Amino acid sequence: MSEIKNPLDQENPTCKSCITRRKILKASIGVASVSLLGAMLSSFGTIKPQSSKANERKPITPGDKLVYAMGPKKGQTITQESLKLDKGALAFPLGKEEHLNLIMIIHEEQAEFKAPTHLNWVINGIVAYSAICTHMGCTVDWHPKSQTPAPYPHIFCPCHQSMYNIFEGAKVVSGPAPRPLPQLPIKFNTIQEIVADGDFDGPVGPMV
Secondary structure, eight states: OOOOOOGGGSOOHHHHHHHHHHHHHHHHHHHHHHHHHHHHHHHHHHTOOOOOOGGGSOOOOTTOBEEEOSSTTTTOBOBTTTSOTTEEEEEEETTOOOGGGOEEEEEOOGGGOOTTSOGGGOBTTEEEEEOBOTTTOOBOEEEOSOBTTBOSSEEEOTTTOOEEEGGGTTEEEESSOOSOOOBOOEEEOTTSBEEESSOOSSOOSOOO
16 A cells, blocks of 8 residues: 655645745845945944033133144144134144034134124134034034135035034024034133133034
8 A cells, every 4th residue: 555645745846946035035135134224324424423412522721722633733833823814724722632622713804703703702803613513513614715605705514515604603504504603712822822711602513
């Protein structure tokens, strides 16, 4: 008497083919998901917002010397003589070289400035603002030429094109930045170096 085989025990080429296709499809979806996640993490890594919590930076205090943050003069103190008219430079308070303490210092004609700029913090046409964009925390640039919609020297964020009017308290004139760049009080010391006269007048960077 021949043995009767259970049909379920018999190999089914069609089903094996289905299982193989399902496995390949699942593997492909898994690889695609990992690739997408990696791309997202890479993207966010390039525009990572900077926290603006006060305890994450050393406060700037009266008398802190401002020094060039980069370039051939890096580490040298800034004076009116070294910062020529119509020029801007990135600076740090000496000994407090942290991202959130990065400063944009600019020299323009004194008569160009008006409220809401703190006019008593502008010395001989030199003004200082935070160099950290209030949108996503990118480092801003000095843009000495007119550019729509800012037909005057201004501060420009290269990440998302926010523009700030340096002559009116660094107010936002274009782009997604939600508020002005905070201003830093400055003065000359006895040897005509530019020093801070206190901390920024508002929170630095994005409010996160």
